[in-house]
Amino acid sequence: MLNTVRETNPMPEQAPDIRSKNFLEVSIGYTEETAINEALRCLKCRDKPCISGCPVNIRIPEFIDEVAKGDFEAAYKVIRETSSLPAICGRVCPQETQCQGKCVRGKKGDPVSIGRLERFVSDWYAEHYGNILPEAVESNGHKVAIIGAGPAGLACAGDLINLGYEVTVFEALHKKGGVLIYGIPQFRLPKEIVDREIKALEAQGVKFVTNAVIGRSMFIDELIDEEGFEAVFIGTGAGLPAFMNIPGENLIGVCSANEYLTRINLMKAYLPEYDTPMMKAEKIAVVGGGNVAMDACRCAKRTGAKEVYVIYRRGQEELPARLEEVHHAMEEGVQFKFLTNPVKIIGDESGKVTAIECVEMKLGEADASGRRSPVAKEGSNFQIPVDLVIMSIGTKLNTLILDTTDNLDANKKGGIGADENAKTNRPEIFAGGDAVTGAATVIKAMGAGKKGAASIHEYLSKKS
Amino acid sequence: MKDFEITYKKRLNSNMVWLKVYAPLVAKHAKPGQFIILRTDEFGERIPLTMAGHDSKDGTIDLIYAAVGKTTLLMDQLEKGDCFADIVGPLGNPTETKGLKQVLVVGGGTGNALAYPLAIGMKDAGAQVDMIEGFKTKDLVILEDELRSKLDNVYVVTDDGSYGEKGFTTDKVKELLSQGNSYDEIVAVGPPIMMKYVCQIAKEHSIPSVASLTAYMVDGTGMCGGCRIKIGGEDKFVCVDGPEFDGSLVDWEDLINRSKYYSKQEANAKAHICTLTGGVRYHA
Numbered sequence: 001m002l003n004t005v006r007e008t009n010p011m012p013e014q015a016p017d018i019r020s021k022n023f024l025e026v027s028i029g030y031t032e033e034t035a036i037n038e039a040l041r042c043l044k045c046r047d048k049p050c051i052s053g054c055p056v057n058i059r060i061p062e063f064i065d066e067v068a069k070g071d072f073e074a075a076y077k078v079i080r081e082t083s084s085l086p087a088i089c090g091r092v093c094p095q096e097t098q099c100q101g102k103c104v105r106g107k108k109g110d111p112v113s114i115g116r117l118e119r120f121v122s123d124w125y126a127e128h129y130g131n132i133l134p135e136a137v138e139s140n141g142h143k144v145a146i147i148g149a150g151p152a153g154l155a156c157a158g159d160l161i162n163l164g165y166e167v168t169v170f171e172a173l174h175k176k177g178g179v180l181i182y183g184i185p186q187f188r189l190p191k192e193i194v195d196r197e198i199k200a201l202e203a204q205g206v207k208f209v210t211n212a213v214i215g216r217s218m219f220i221d222e223l224i225d226e227e228g229f230e231a232v233f234i235g236t237g238a239g240l241p242a243f244m245n246i247p248g249e250n251l252i253g254v255c256s257a258n259e260y261l262t263r264i265n266l267m268k269a270y271l272p273e274y275d276t277p278m279m280k281a282e283k284i285a286v287v288g289g290g291n292v293a294m295d296a297c298r299c300a301k302r303t304g305a306k307e308v309y310v311i312y313r314r315g316q317e318e319l320p321a322r323l324e325e326v327h328h329a330m331e332e333g334v335q336f337k338f339l340t341n342p343v344k345i346i347g348d349e350s351g352k353v354t355a356i357e358c359v360e361m362k363l364g365e366a367d368a369s370g371r372r373s374p375v376a377k378e379g380s381n382f383q384i385p386v387d388l389v390i391m392s393i394g395t396k397l398n399t400l401i402l403d404t405t406d407n408l409d410a411n412k413k414g415g416i417g418a419d420e421n422a423k424t425n426r427p428e429i430f431a432g433g434d435a436v437t438g439a440a441t442v443i444k445a446m447g448a449g450k451k452g453a454a455s456i457h458e459y460l461s462k463k464s
Numbered sequence: 465m466k467d468f469e470i471t472y473k474k475r476l477n478s479n480m481v482w483l484k485v486y487a488p489l490v491a492k493h494a495k496p497g498q499f500i501i502l503r504t505d506e507f508g509e510r511i512p513l514t515m516a517g518h519d520s521k522d523g524t525i526d527l528i529y530a531a532v533g534k535t536t537l538l539m540d541q542l543e544k545g546d547c548f549a550d551i552v553g554p555l556g557n558p559t560e561t562k563g564l565k566q567v568l569v570v571g572g573g574t575g576n577a578l579a580y581p582l583a584i585g586m587k588d589a590g591a592q593v594d595m596i597e598g599f600k601t602k603d604l605v606i607l608e609d610e611l612r613s614k615l616d617n618v619y620v621v622t623d624d625g626s627y628g629e630k631g632f633t634t635d636k637v638k639e640l641l642s643q644g645n646s647y648d649e650i651v652a653v654g655p656p657i658m659m660k661y662v663c664q665i666a667k668e669h670s671i672p673s674v675a676s677l678t679a680y681m682v683d684g685t686g687m688c689g690g691c692r693i694k695i696g697g698e699d700k701f702v703c704v705d706g707p708e709f710d711g712s713l714v715d716w717e718d719l720i721n722r723s724k725y726y727s728k729q730e731a732n733a734k735a736h737i738c739t740l741t742g743g744v745r746y747h748a
Contacts, residue, residue, distance in 0.1 A: 172685050174503060174510075174550040182683075209489075211552035213685055216498075217489045241689040243699055250694060250718050252725050259688035267509065267682065275534055276509040276682075277729035351721040398686050400704065 003040035006109025011116055020301045020332040023186045023270065027091075030120040032070070039067035041105060041112045049102035050114060055447030056089075056155075058082050060099055060114055067117055076125040079118060084158030084201075085151065085446060087126065087193045090119025092184060093443045094291075094322045126196060133203035140164035142460050145229040147214045147401070150178020151442045152235030152433030154201065155449030156456075161204045163457055168229070170212040175266060178237055179442065182266035183258070185295050187302070188325075191265075215400035220408075224428060230460055231428050233452045234416055235445065238434035239398030243391055244287070248345030253279060253353030257286070257296040257392035264299050281388035283307045285356050287342055288392030289314065291441075294325035296390045297334045308334045309384060313341040313361050313374040337384075339363070341376060345389055355383045395439045405429070413438055422452035430455055468502075468548040471524055476606040479531045480574065481540065482516070488523030490515075490553040496585025497559030497676065497708060500525065501684040503550040504538050511535050512681055514578040514707070515554065525551075528577035528606075534733040555684045556707045560674075561589035568640065568647045569595040570633050570662050572654020573604065578676060579653035580607050584614055586651075592616050594645070596636045598654070602627035634661045641669050649674060652711060656720045663711030673711030677702050680725055690725075694718045 012028040013019070019026050030038065042064045050060040059078055066075035079086045095101070095115035103111030142165050146153045149171035157167045175181050177194045202208065214220060214236075223229045241256035243249050260278075263269040267276035284300040286293050289312035300308045310329070312319065315338045319326055330336065337358070344357040360380035363372035397414045409417040409425040415438060418424050418431040432448025434440055465471070465486045472484035490500055499514040511533075517526035531540040542548070559582050567586050571579035576597050587593045594617040599605050601624050612618045620628030621636050629636065637650070652662040653676045666673035679691035679702040691702035694715035700706065 172552065173683060174552070182687075211550050212489060213552060213555065216554055217493065217552070219493075237687075240686045240701065240704070243689070243692070245699070250692065250699075250722060252721065256689040259682060259690045262682050262688050274507050274509075275733060277726040277733065279726075351724065398704070400685070 001040065002043070003037060005041070008041070008110035008113045009034045009038045009116075011113070016331040016333070019187065020298075021304075023302055025190050026187050026328060029123055030116055032072075032124070035067055035072075035117060035120045036070060038113055038117060039064045042068070043104055045104050049104065050099040053098040053100075053102040055098065055443050056083050056450055058099075058118070063121065064112065064114070064117060067121060072121055072124045073128075075121045079121060083446070084155050084450075085197050086118055087122035088151070088180060088189060088197065089443055089446070090115050090117075090122060091189050091193075092322075092441075094441060096323050098443070126193075130196065134200055136203065136205045137161050137164055139166050139205070142166065143168070143227075143229045144456055144460075145170065145223045145227075145232045146235065147220070147232065148172075148178060148235040148237055148433075148435070149176040149198075149208060149210075150235060150237050150433065150445065151180060152237075152435075152445040152449035152452070153178065153233065154197070155446035156233045156235060156432075156453045157201055157206045157449075159450055159453035160456060161201065161206050163453070165456075165460075166207075167205070168207040168209060170214050170218070171208060171210045172213045173266065174210050176208050176210060182262045183292065183295065184442075185261065185265055185299050187298070188295065213400075215404040220401065220405045220429065230463070231430065231456045233422070233449070233456060234401055234429065234431035234435055235433045235449055235452070236398065236401060236435040238395040238439040240396045241391065242394045242396050244342065244393060246342060246344055248347055248353070249391070251345055251347040251353045252351050253281070253347075253387055254345055254389045254391065255279070257288070257292045257390050258395075260296055260390050261292070261299065264303070270303055278303070279388050281305055281386070283309075283384075283386040284388045284390065285309045285311055285342075285384060285386045286390045286392055287311045288394070289319040289321055290392065290394070290439075291321045291325060292439075293392035294321045294329050296392050298325075298329050298332060300388075300390070301332050301334060305388075309337055309386070310334055311337045311340050311342060311356070311358060313339065314371065315339055315363065318371055339374065341374065342389075343381065346383065353387055353389055355385045356389055357381055357383045395434075397435070397438060401435070411436065420451065421455045422448055423455055427459060465523070466547055468551045470542055470544050470546050470548075473542075473544050476528065477604050480577065480604075480606055481529060481531065483527045483529075483539075484524045485527060485548065485551065486523055487525050487551045487553070490551060491518045491520045491523045491525050494518040494520070494525060494554040495558030496561075496581045498554035498556050499684075499707060500527070500551050500553030500555060501681070502527075502548050502552075504535060504542070505549045508538065508549060509535055510550075510682055510684070512555070512678065512684060512703075514676070514678070515581060516577055517581050517584075525553075526581075528580070530574040533730055552684065556703060557705075559585050559708060561586050561591065564589070564591040564649055566592045566647045567594070567649050567651060568637070568645075569593060569651045570598070570637060570654070570658075571595065572598045572633055572652075572658040573600065575654030575658075575676075576607055579651070580611065582651060582653065582676065583611065587614055587616075594640070594647075595619070596621060596633050596640075597628075598622070598633035598636075598658070599627070600624065633658060634665060637662055637665050641665070647671055650711075651676070656716060656723060659711065659714075660716040663714065667712050674708050675711040675714055676708045677706055677714070677719065679719075679722065693722065
C-alpha cells in the first residue's frame with residue numbers, strides 16, 4: 001500500500017556535537033522497517049524518470065519494489081546488475097541532482113530517498129552475505145589493463161571481469177581505491193566498505209599492481225606492445241591541485257585539500273600510531289565550496305580545531321557541494337563565509353600563517369557556467385585570524401600519461417581526449433572519469449568506467 | 465626475491481648507509497636524477513629519496529640515506545633480507561644530459577649521495593665532469609673513491625679542514641672559475657643555502673646552473689601539491705616538474721621556509737623513538 005506521507009524518513013545520525021569529535025560514520029542507516037516504509041513511498045511511475053537521472057541507470061523502481069516486499073536480497077541483485085559499487089554510491093552520490101532530482105514525489109514534498117535505500121540494501125547484503133565472496137570467473141583469454149584503482153577503474157574492472165576478461169589494475173599509491181581511500185573521509189565512507197568491494201573484485205580474478213605509476217614505472221605502449229594487453233582503460237583521476245596565486249600561499253600553514261585529506265585518510269595522520277605528520281591548528285580556513293571543501297572542513301573539526309571557516313566567493317545557493325554535506329558541516333559548527341574571497345595570506349616572521357585577508361563579493365552577471373560570477377566590493381577588505389589555510393578550489397589536469405603515450409590526443413581542457421563512449425583517438429586505448437572531464441563525481445567516474453568496459457568489449461569482440 | 469627486499473647494506477660513515485633494494489618495477493626504467501617514495505611499514509610515512517643508482521638486470525635500486533629523522537632512523541633498523549612495505553618509482557624527471565660537454569657538480573653533505581648518480585650519469589652521457597664534494601668534517605666524507613674512479617677531477621673540501629682542502633664548496637667553485645676552468649653547466653645538490661650561493665656564483669659568471677631540490681611530498685605524482693615551490697615567480701611541483709630546476713630561477717627563501725614545514729612535528733616524532741627497541745614497533 002502506497003505511503004502517502006510527504007516527508008521522507010529521516011536518516012538516523014550521530015548527534016552533531018558527538019560526531020564532530022570522532023571519525024566514525026555520521027549516518028547510521030535505515031532499519032528494515034524504515035526502509036520498507038520509505039520504499040512504499042515510490043509511485044512506480046510508468047516512465048521511471050529516476051532511472052534517466054542515474055549515470056549507471058540502476059533499475060530503481062524495480063529494486064525499490066523488492067525492498068517494499070521485504071526481499072532485500074532480490075533488491076541487491078537488481079542494483080548489482082548495473083552498479084558494481086552500490087554501498088559506496090548510496091553514500092557519496094549527489095542524489096538530489098540525479099535520481100532523486102527527477103522523482104515525481106519531489107514535486108509535492110520530499111522525493112523518495114533512493115540513495116538511503118541503495119545504501120540500506122547493500123549494507124543489509126554485506127551483513128548477511130558479506131563473508132561470501134563471489135566465485136572466480138572463467139577467462140576468455142583476452143588481457144585488459146586499467147590505469148588507476150579509483151571509481152572509474154574499479155567500475156570498469158567489475159564489468160570486464162564479469163565478461164571474462166583478464167583484468168589487471170595498475171595503481172600509483174600503495175593502497176587501492178583512489179579518491180575513495182585518499183579523499184573521502186572515514187566518517188562519510190568507511191574504508192572497510194571500499195576494501196570489501198575490492199576484495200570481491202579480487203575474488204572474481206581482478207589482479208591489482210600497487211606502487212605502479214604508469215608513465216614512469218611502465219608505459220602504456222609497453223603494456224600493449226610487450227606485456228600483451230589488448231586494450232587499456234585510463235582512469236587516472238583529476239590531477240594537480242590548483243592554488244589561487246595570491247601572496248602568502250607558500251607560507252607554513254597553507255596546503256591543498258588534496259594534501260590535507262590524503263594525510264588524514266590515506267596516511268591516518270590523526271591516529272597517534274601512524275608516523276605521517278599533519279598540521280594541528282586551532283583556527284582553520286577552507287577556501288572553496290565543493291564536496292572536497294566539505295570533507296576538509298569536517299576533518300578539520302574532527303582534528304580538534306576550535307574554529308573552522310569555509311570561505312566561498314559565491315552565495316549559499318551556488319555551493320556546488322552535495323546538500324547533505326553542507327547541512328552536516330553547518331550542524332557540526334563549521335562557519336560559512338559566503339560572498340567572501342581571499343586576497344592575501346598573512347604570516348609572521350617565522351613564515352607561519354597568522355591570518356587570511358578577504359574581500360566581500362557581490363554577484364554580477366551570469367558566466368559561461370550559468371552561475372552568476374562574483375565581483376569584489378572595493379575597500380571591503382578584512383582579516384580572519386587563522387593558523388591553517390586549506391585550498392580547495394579545484395584541480396588542473398596531470399599530463400603524465402599524455403606526455404608518455406604515443407599519439408594520444410588531449411581534449412580542449414587538456415585532459416585525455418575521449419568521447420562519451422570512452423573512446424580515444426587510438427582504437428585500443430579508452431579513458432574516462434576525472435582524467436577526461438576534470439574534477440567531477442564518483443558516480444560520473446563509475447559511469448565512464450562502465451562505458452569504457454562496454455566499448456572495450458565491443459572492440460575486442462570485433463577484433464577476435 | 466621478495467619485492468622491496470634489502471639485498472645489500474653498507475655503512476658509509478657514522479650516519480649514512482648504502483642499501484640495495486629489490487624493486488624491479490622501479491629499476492626497469494630508472495634514470496639518473498629520478499627518485500622513489502618508500503614506506504617502511506603499515507604505520508610509516510611516505511618519504512622521497514633520490515636513487516643513487518640502479519641495476520635493471522638484477523632489478524635492484526641503490527639508496528643512500530642519512531639517519532636523521534624518524535623514518536630514516538627506522539630504516540637503520542632494517543637489515544639485509546628485511547623488506548620495505550612499499551617503494552614506488554621512478555618518479556620525477558631524469559637529469560638532462562643532452563649536449564653537455566663540461567660540467568661541474570657540487571655536492572654538499574648528504575647531497576653528495578644524490579649528486580653521485582647525477583655526476584656518473586653525465587659522465588656516461590659523454591661530458592667531462594668535475595666534482596666538488598663538501599663535508600663538515602673528515603668522518604662524514606663518502607663516495608670519494610667511487611667518484612674518483614669515474615670522473616675527471618674530484619675535489620674534496622671540509623669546513624674544518626680535517627680532510628682535503630679547508631673551506632666551503634662555494635670557495636672551491638670560485639677558485640676553479642678564477643683559475644680559468646670553463647663549464648657549460650654547474651649542478652648543485654645539497655643544503656638549500658649552499659645551492660643558493662653556488663647558483664649565485666654561476667649566475668655571476670654567466671654559467672647556467674641546475675639545482676636538485678627535495679621537498680615534502682605525499683604521493684609524488686602531482687596530486688598533493690605539498691612540494692610546490694616558486695620557480696621564476698610561478699608555482700612548480702618538485703615531484704612532476706622537477707626535481708631539477710634552473711638554479712637562477714629558484715626562490716630560495718621560499719624553499720628554505722618551506723623546508724621547515726613540519727620541523728616541529730619531526731623533532732617530536734624523533735624524540736618518541738623508543739630508546740629500548742631503537743624504533744622497532746610493537747603494535748599489531
